Amino acid sequence: MAKNIVKYMELNGVDRNKLSADLGISYTTITDWVKGKTYPRIDKIEMMANYFGINKSDLVEEKKYTDENTHSTVYNTVLKLMENDNQAFTDIITNLEKLNDDEIEIVRNMVISLSALKKKKD
Template sequence: MVSDEMRKKFKTNLKKIMALKGKNQSDIVKALNFKQSTVSDWLNGKKYPRMDKVQMLANYLNVDIIELVDNQSNDSITFTNTEKALIKNYRQLNEQNQQAVTTMINSLLAVENSTFEKDAVG
């Protein structure tokens, strides 16, 4: 499920990149054959695009997909190529499978933390 924060960050990133590239909403609609209302919803933070659409936007704007979807301050985090690929793949999953991945990660972290605590005590 896409959070309000994710929609807001995507909207902000998309507007910033469009301004830097000298592109407007009509340019995107025409070049990528998207519906005007859909692009408007993205730019107003009402909707979040599917990852295939995000990739098309990134290609059109000649930026890395992470520049559109990154929910962190650019100063605070840098993603490796593996992390970028994982994020891209995760966002292509349906909500149920995203939850399964989250559950698996949390389980693995619990095991690692448990092992770490045992090592620290012993």
């Protein structure tokens, strides 16, 4: 779980200080979660999931991505999509049925991350 918390903090450009302040949770508690010393209660897991715009399971479950080429290809396609490239949108729709659950999760996480980056730019 600690790895997932760190992952979503990095994806959203949030450090422990910001997460602590935004959620009203002590810095020490968040540090313990990030280091895997303790685990958050379900209400705090739900609070973090809502904060990051993800499912609670995204924080709790270990995700394994085995195909880095797929990850890279999907990432580049989503980047193009975010830049209003209509061909990228067509590529995703055309290939969506070929993606397994892990690959769909990769796309979902990238869209969340890219949306957060876009909000920061605006």
